[in-house]
Amino acid sequence: DTGVSQNPRHKITKRGQNVTFRCDPISEHNRLYWYRQTLGQGPEFLTYFQNEAQLEKSRLLSDRFSAERPKGSFSTLEIQRTEQGDSAMYLCASTRMGLAGGEQFFGPGTRLTVL
Amino acid sequence: QKEVEQDPGPLSVPEGAIVSLNCTYSNSAFQYFMWYRQYSRKGPELLMYTYSSGNKEDGRFTAQVDKSSKYISLFIRDSQPSDSATYLCAMSANTGGFKTIFGAGTRLFVKA
Numbered sequence A: 001d002t003g004v005s006q007n008p009r010h011k012i013t014k015r016g017q018n019v020t021f022r023c024d025p026i027s028e029h030n031r032l033y034w035y036r037q038t039l040g041q042g043p044e045f046l047t048y049f050q051n052e053a054q055l056e057k058s059r060l061l062s063d064r065f066s067a068e069r070p071k072g073s074f075s076t077l078e079i080q081r082t083e084q085g086d087s088a089m090y091l092c093a094s095t096r097m098g099l100a101g102g103e104q105f106f107g108p109g110t111r112l113t114v115l
Numbered sequence B: 001q002k003e004v005e006q007d008p009g010p011l012s013v014p015e016g017a018i019v020s021l022n023c024t025y026s027n028s029a030f031q032y033f034m035w036y037r038q039y040s041r042k043g044p045e046l047l048m049y050t051y052s053s054g055n056k057e058d059g060r061f062t063a064q065v066d067k068s069s070k071y072i073s074l075f076i077r078d079s080q081p082s083d084s085a086t087y088l089c090a091m092s093a094n095t096g097g098f099k100t101i102f103g104a105g106t107r108l109f110v111k112a
Helices: none
Strands: A005-008 A010-013 A019-024 A031-037 A044-052 A053-057 A065-068 A074-078 A090-096 A112-113 B005-007 B012-013 B019-025 B030-039 B045-049 B054-058 B062-068 B069-076 B083-091 B101-104 B108-110
Touching: A005 A090, A010 A019, A019 A090, A019 A112, A031 A074, A044 A065, A044 B101, A074 A090, B005 B054, B005 B083, B019 B083, B019 B108, B030 B062, B045 B054, B045 B062, B045 B069, B101 B108
Parallel strands: A010 A112, B012 B108
Antiparallel strands: A005 A019, A019 A074, A031 A044, A031 A090, A044 A053, A065 A074, A090 A112, B005 B019, B019 B069, B030 B045, B030 B083, B054 B062, B062 B069, B083 B101, B083 B108
16 A cells, blocks of 8 residues: 555543654655644644655644654654643645645544543 | 635435535635545545636536635535545645645535
């Protein structure tokens, strides 16, 4: 399977703990996006990378959130001191420059539950 | 006011019906318009993509964009129970790395 993969698929944690999610994009895609989706809502943009450079961050991305893409391949999203309001599906998407309109291909998501 | 408005439904139709899904938007800079299908507890799947105004057809699916009215539509002909899912409209501009703004999604149920 050469699609976008995300791990873990599910994460249950206690409030105050740190969590880290991983995204492996489609191999030739140089742009990678993180979104958050809560029940009954569409995905909300969090941040995106072009290669290893983080080019934009949403206001939704508080200082407890950090994302990296160290070698321009996989990416990690870390949430420190989790809060119950962080419970959501975290989605990763990728695309490559030259794809008209930046059509994005999504992974299956990581569902986070903060108790 | 949200940048993209989409009726969350649910929308329930009998098998074989024509389904019409719609979104409105406020940002005139949007040039790229997408429809994604999302099954429960799965990631969104790109269904249709349209650039600027016009129509695009792919099998049973037709996407329409009217930039003058800031209105986009997705039509599903001969709907099937397997079409039951949430349909998300999405749009982006040729700036900011094609950051995509999504509607809230419309839940569709197609009854056999």
